[in-house]
Each structure stands twice: as C-alpha cells, then as structure tokens.
Amino acid sequence: MSSIPGLGIAKGMALTLRRFFSPKATIRYPEVPADVATKFRGRLQLLYDEHGTLKCETCFQCAQACPIECIDMGGFDTRGRYHVHWGAAETYGERREESALRRSGRTVPEATYRSFDPIDLAAVDAILDAHEHDPARMLAILEDVQEAYGHLPVAALKRVAHGTGAWYAMVYGTASYYRHLRFERPDDAAQAAAVAAHRPAEADYLAGLTASLGGGGLGR
Amino acid sequence: MTEFLATPAAWPRILLERADAADPSDLDAAVAAGAFDGLHKAVRDLGPTATIATIAASGLRGRGGAGFPTGEKWRACASQPSTRRFVVVNGYAADPASRTDVTLMERSPYAVIEGALIAALAVGADDVVIAVRADARAAVETLEAAAAAATAAGFAGDDVLGSGRSIEIAVRTVQGAYMLGEETVLLRALEGKRGQPEQRPPYPAVAGLFGEPTVVNNVATLAAVPWIVRNGPEAFAAVGSDDAPGTALVHVRGPQGEGIAEVPLGTPLRQIVDLVGGAGTGHSLKAVIVGGPSGGLLPADALDTAFGYASLRAAGAHVGSGSVIVADERACVVDLARLLTRFCSTEACGKTIPCRIGTRRLLEVGDRMAEGRSRPTDPGLLDDLSHDIVASALCDHERLATLPMTSGMRYFRSELEDHILRSTCPAGVCRPIAAPSGAAR
Numbered sequence: 156m157s158s159i160p161g162l163g164i165a166k167g168m169a170l171t172l173r174r175f176f177s178p179k180a181t182i183r184y185p186e187v188p189a190d191v192a193t194k195f196r197g198r199l200q201l202l203y204d205e206h207g208t209l210k211c212e213t214c215f216q217c218a219q220a221c222p223i224e225c226i227d228m229g230g231f232d233t234r235g236r237y238h239v240h241w242g243a244a245e246t247y248g249e250r251r252e253e254s255a256l257r258r259s260g261r262t263v264p265e266a267t268y269r270s271f272d273p274i275d276l277a278a279v280d281a282i283l284d285a286h287e288h289d290p291a292r293m294l295a296i297l298e299d300v301q302e303a304y305g306h307l308p309v310a311a312l313k314r315v316a317h318g319t320g321a322w323y324a325m326v327y328g329t330a331s332y333y334r335h336l337r338f339e340r341p342d343d344a345a346q347a348a349a350v351a352a353h354r355p356a357e358a359d360y361l362a363g364l365t366a367s368l369g370g371g372g373l374g375r
Numbered sequence: 376m377t378e379f380l381a382t383p384a385a386w387p388r389i390l391l392e393r394a395d396a397a398d399p400s401d402l403d404a405a406v407a408a409g410a411f412d413g414l415h416k417a418v419r420d421l422g423p424t425a426t427i428a429t430i431a432a433s434g435l436r437g438r439g440g441a442g443f444p445t446g447e448k449w450r451a452c453a454s455q456p457s458t459r460r461f462v463v464v465n466g467y468a469a470d471p472a473s474r475t476d477v478t479l480m481e482r483s484p485y486a487v488i489e490g491a492l493i494a495a496l497a498v499g500a501d502d503v504v505i506a507v508r509a510d511a512r513a514a515v516e517t518l519e520a521a522a523a524a525a526t527a528a529g530f531a532g533d534d535v536l537g538s539g540r541s542i543e544i545a546v547r548t549v550q551g552a553y554m555l556g557e558e559t560v561l562l563r564a565l566e567g568k569r570g571q572p573e574q575r576p577p578y579p580a581v582a583g584l585f586g587e588p589t590v591v592n593n594v595a596t597l598a599a600v601p602w603i604v605r606n607g608p609e610a611f612a613a614v615g616s617d618d619a620p621g622t623a624l625v626h627v628r629g630p631q632g633e634g635i636a637e638v639p640l641g642t643p644l645r646q647i648v649d650l651v652g653g654a655g656t657g658h659s660l661k662a663v664i665v666g667g668p669s670g671g672l673l674p675a676d677a678l679d680t681a682f683g684y685a686s687l688r689a690a691g692a693h694v695g696s697g698s699v700i701v702a703d704e705r706a707c708v709v710d711l712a713r714l715l716t717r718f719c720s721t722e723a724c725g726k727t728i729p730c731r732i733g734t735r736r737l738l739e740v741g742d743r744m745a746e747g748r749s750r751p752t753d754p755g756l757l758d759d760l761s762h763d764i765v766a767s768a769l770c771d772h773e774r775l776a777t778l779p780m781t782s783g784m785r786y787f788r789s790e791l792e793d794h795i796l797r798s799t800c801p802a803g804v805c806r807p808i809a810a811p812s813g814a815a816r
C-alpha cells in the first residue's frame with residue numbers, strides 16, 4: 156500500500172509518458188546487429204498473410220538449419236527430444252495440406268503427423284541394406300519404400316532417418332517435395348478422388364495453351 | 376513422336392547430324408557415321424587443356440537457357456583443386472511444351488554421350504551422370520543402351536581409348552517438379568535432397584554434386600561438342616551469330632502445326648515462325664511466346680528479333696527451352712500471360728520470398744485483369760513488383776517468371792488497359808468480362 160493515494164498510478168503513467176516521448180528505434184537489422192541479451196532465445200512464431208493463410212510453406216529450411224533439431228513441423232517428436240513446434244499441429248495440418256494440394260492434389264492425411272501405425276519394418280531394412288544405408292541415395296530409398304508399402308508410412312520414414320543417419324527433417328523434406336512420392340495409403344478413396352480431381356501444373360499449362368490458342372490449338 | 380520440320384538447305388545440321396539413323400542406339404552405324412571421332416581426337420591429339428581451349432575458341436554457349444560460355448565453365452571446374460569431379464548432363468527437359476531435349480536424347484544418344492565423355496576428359500572427371508526425366512521412357516532406355524554399348528566398346532569405363540583415364544557413365548532418372556531443370560536443384564535431387572535452388576556463387580563448377588567441382592551442361596550443349604572437336608572451333612564459330620555461334624533446337628507450335636528444328640542462332644524469329652506456316656491463312660499473328668513457361672510475349676512487330684541470348688533478353692523474352700509458340704488474333708494476351716505466370720507461380724519452390732510470395736502477387740495481378748477486377752494501381756504494382764523480384768531473386772526462375780507479365784505490359788499495353796481500365800477483353804477470351812459486341816470468338 157502506498158502512503159499517497161494514486162502514487163502507483165502516477166508512477167505507471169510517468170513511465171508510459173516517458174516511453175511515449177522517447178525516440179522510437181527502428182534498427183536496420185541485419186545491417187545493424189540487434190542489441191539483445193546473450194541468453195535471449197526469442198519465441199518462434201508463425202505469421203499469417205492477409206488472406207489468413209500461414210506464410211510457412213513447410214519447406215523445412217528452418218528445421219534443417221536448426222543445429223539441435225528442435226524445430227519440427229507438425230507436433231510430433233522425431234527423436235525423442237524436446238521439440239519446439241512452430242504453432243499447433245492443426246495449423247500445420249492446414250498449411251501442409253495446402254502445400255501438398257498445390258503440388259499433387261493430394262492432401263496430407265493427418266494420420267501422417269499423429270503417432271504412427273506400427274508396421275513391419277523388414278522391407279525398409281532390406282531396402283536400406285541394398286542402398287548401403289547411404290543418405291545420398293535418399294530418393295532411390297524413398298522410391299523403393301513407396302514401392303514396397305504402396306505409400307510412405309511415417310514409421311518407415313523414421314526408420315530411414317535412423318538407418319541413414321539423415322535428419323528426419325531432411326527425410327521428410329525430401330519425401331514431401333517430389334510429386335511422385337505420397338504419404339497416403341493407395342486404398343484411401345477420398346485421397347484417390349482428390350488426386351483425380353486435381354490438375355497438375357503441367358497439365359494446366361498444356362491445356363491452357365491449347366485452349367488459349369484458339370481453334371487451331373497446338374496443332375494436335 | 377514429334378516431327379522434325381523441314382529447314383532451308385543452307386542451315387547446317389550439327390546437333391541433328393545423325394538424327395535420321397534407323398536405329399539411334401546402333402553403335403556400329405553411329406561410329407561408321409563419325410561418332411566418337413571427336414573423343415579419339417580429344418584423347419590422341421588435344422589432351423585436356425587444348426580441348427578446353429578448343430571449346431572456348433568455338434564460342435559455344437550453354438543451350439540450357441542461360442547461355443553461359445561452356446569453355447569458361449569447364450576451365451573453372453578443371454582449375455578447382457579436388458580429387459573428385461563430376462560431369463552432370465542436364466536432360467531434365469523441364470518445359471512440358473518443348474520436346475527438343477528429349478528428342479535429341481532419343482535420336483542422337485551417342486552425340487550426348489560423346490560430348491559428356493569429352494567434357495569429363497577435359498575437366499578430369501571420373502563420373503558422368505546423365506539425369507533424364509523419368510517419364511521420357513524412350514530417352515532413358517536409348518541412353519542406357521547406348522551407354523552400355525559405348526562402355527563395352529571401350530569409349531567409356533576403364534582406360535578410355537588407352538588414355539589411362541576411367542570414366543563411368545550412369546543414367547539416372549529424376550521426376551517430381553519443374554524446378555529440377557535448374558542446375559543447383561538437379562544436383563540436390565541427385566544427392567537425394569529436397570529440390571530447392573542454392574545461392575550462386577559458389578557455382579557448381581566450384582562446389583557442385585556432393586560439394587565437388589561439377590560441370591552441369593545441357594544435353595544440346597554437349598551434343599555440339601564432338602562436332603566442334605572434329606571440325607575445329609572456326610567451323611563452329613562460322614555458324615550462327617558472332618556473340619552466339621552454332622545452332623539451337625527449337626520446338627515451334629502454331630495453329631498450322633508443330634515440330635522440332637535445328638536453327639542457327641541469330642535467325643530472325645520470323646523465319647522460325649514460318650517453319651510451321653506462321654498463323655496461317657485467314658488469321659493474323661498476334662503474339663509469339665518465346666522461351667517456355669517463363670517466356671516473353673512478343674508482338675508481330677518484333678518478328679525481326681534474332682533468336683539469340685542477348686537479342687531475346689533485350690526484347691523481353693529468352694531462349695529458355697527453345698519453345699516458340701504462335702498465337703493468332705483469337706488469343707488474349709492477358710489470358711496467356713496469366714497462364715504462364717500461374718505455371719511459374721505454382722512451380723516456384725517456396726524457398727525465398729520473391730519466389731514464394733512475389734510470383735503469387737504477380738499472378739494475382741493477372742487474375743484481377745482477367746476477371747475484370749483490376750485496381751487502378753495494378754500497372755504500377757506490376758512494375759514495382761517485377762523490379763523487386765528481379766532484384767532480390769535467389770534463382771533465375773523467379774526472375775524469368777516476371778517476363779510474361781512485363782512483356783505483355785510492354786508490347787500490348789492497350790489490350791491490357793482494356794482489361795484494367797475498361798474491364799473488357801478485346802479478344803473475347805476472358806470471362807466473366809463481357810466481350811465488346813462484335814468480337815469474334
């Protein structure tokens with residue numbers, strides 16, 4: 156309790172006023188280094204654009220760059236360590252879905268990001284052996300895994316990460332980039348319908364050219 | 376299969392020299408027709424340094440689109456201290472509307488392989504990786520057969536033609552994104568990583584595949600190499616234009632037909648367009664899309680522009696994939712520019728802001744134009760945006776992705792203004808904008 160009534164408020168207002176009139180500092184970061192405490196770690200936050208979509212493309216640049224692998228997209232722990240997830244799993248789900256949709260028309264099933272169904276990993280191990288556990292052959296490994304299971308189960312991706320020594324972020328980053336690799340089970344009817352309804356960029360471009368070029372089209 | 380177009384007899388055949396062979400992967404027939412003479416000459420008479428000097432003197436520039444001097448690229452790779460080097464052959468053929476590179480691989484596999492082997496000898500590489508798009512099955516099979524035959528005959532493998540050098544050829548398939556055509560992306564794919572471009576420098580010639588010095592060359596660049604070694608750099612420099620000697624492959628499409636042709640660089644666009652009969656009778660040529668999905672839209676007035684690196688860039692287009700598409704008066708420039716921009720934006724890799732957001736903003740301007748929702752500020756926005764994208768881009772994709780819209784703005788201003796200011800589409804293509812009465816469709 157202060158002795159003079161209102162002193163607390165006055166002090167508070169004084170601080171507000173002082174801040175209000177003190178010069179605003181816009182630091183030309185990164186040209187000018189920001190003055191932050193050495194132990195400051197910041198808080199990772201994802202931003203939304205004016206359409207309300209997450210700006211994150213789930214490109215995994217940040218996850219691959221992070222030296223202690225604490226960044227992960229989508230709410231599950233890849234190596235039994237504490238992870239900073241940039242936002243709730245659901246927000247990623249939405250974004251991942253859009254990224255994937257744009258590439259292939261397939262949404263990424265949420266099951267991919269929840270815990271995973273245990274599967275028989277014998278086939279993955281055989282594939283890893285055949286490729287000498289070499290992370291440089293990641294694409295061939297993933298293509299073979301997809302061939303064996305019909306899709307890329309998360310449990311298999313994790314095994315690939317462990318078996319090759321590659322970071323899970325790198326394995327997932329590769330798996331999620333190439334259009335011919337898929338996470339969903341081939342017997343998933345809803346996904347199959349989504350794929351069938353999607354027109355990939357190449358087809359859109361060729362069809363658009365044919366349509367735009369009037370009656371004669373592309374000569375064929 | 377795409378047809379070869381008939382070209383004037385005066386145009387030399389360098390890349391397609393042996394393309395009419397009955398069986399392109401028949402090694403004996405190819406050797407009888409001169410295949411691997413260049414490799415013999417490079418091993419016996421020239422040696423690495425003189426081979427690079429020959430290529431440099433010929434003035435050969437990369438046919439992958441950017442036109443980088445090939446001799447300089449090889450020299451940079453050869454002079455980089457390293458125990459391991461690679462030659463990567465870019466046969467990805469990213470442009471879905473151009474079959475030039477795939478056709479070359481199918482019809483003349485030994486020219487590509489011989490060129491790659493000469494490159495490997497010249498820069499000191501032990502490995503040649505030929506990266507082909509997976510859906511080009513015929514090209515993959517032809518190259519695999521040709522590589523095996525060439526290795527069995529001693530042109531590759533251990534002790535190439537008694538030179539003491541061993542060079543392994545591997546044919547690798549890649550698929551899954553347009554961006555794989557870009558060299559740094561292709562290298563990441565071959566390393567099993569996510570396909571996103573890297574900052575250059577360091578160029579692949581300094582740090583490429585697995586961080587080792589790597590020559591990345593387009594298939595058509597390498598297919599020209601044996602001819603140059605065999606016939607001498609002067610003969611090559613005599614073809615084409617001064618700043619860009621030699622020939623290039625184009626895939627021309629128009630209302631009258633389509634096909635592939637080998638044209639000397641510097642040929643006026645008009646002659647290339649005429650190979651497929653231009654716009655044909657009863658129609659007038661409105662625009663030519665030169666360079667592929669990130670190409671520029673050039674008007675009929677620009678048909679005297681020479682097909683070459685500098686001249687096309689100055690005109691607002693680029694050589695790119697060698698795709699030349701003729702649009703007649705029934706096409707709408709806004710609609711076309713938006714189509715190209717949509718492709719470029721969808722296929723942008725997402726790594727950087729100009730790529731991820733810049734190309735999307737460009738597309739939005741195009742969408743607004745086509746849908747009659749343009750804002751008065753859009754022309755200014757287009758200028759600023761394309762300038763910023765070009766200035767801040769990481770890779771060439773987003774830089775080039777501005778070309779459809781900027782060239783549209785430059786040459787077809789009045790048609791664009793009809794869309795922007797009056798919400799009308801003179802060609803009657805864009806909907807839901809109402810076509811002005813009387814417009815034919």
Ligand SMILES: Cc1cc2nc3c(=O)[nH]c(=O)nc-3n(C[C@H](O)[C@H](O)[C@H](O)COP(=O)(O)O)c2cc1C
Pocket residue numbers: 436437438439440441442443445465466467468469470553554555556557558559591592593594596597770771772
């Ligand atoms: C978006 C994009 C797509 C490309 N696609 C191809 C391609 O399909 N084939 C190719 O040879 N080069 C392509 N390039 C050019 C390559 O990056 C590279 O410049 C070329 O392979 C180098 O070979 P060159 O010097 O023989 O031209 C592409 C570049 C960009 C930016």
Ligand code: SF4
Pocket residue numbers: 210211212213214215216217218228
């Ligand atoms: S994954 Fe990381 S680096 Fe990539 S867009 Fe999202 S937040 Fe940015």
Ligand code: FES
Pocket residue numbers: 554572722723724725726727730731769770771772773
């Ligand atoms: S396309 Fe993404 S950085 Fe160029």
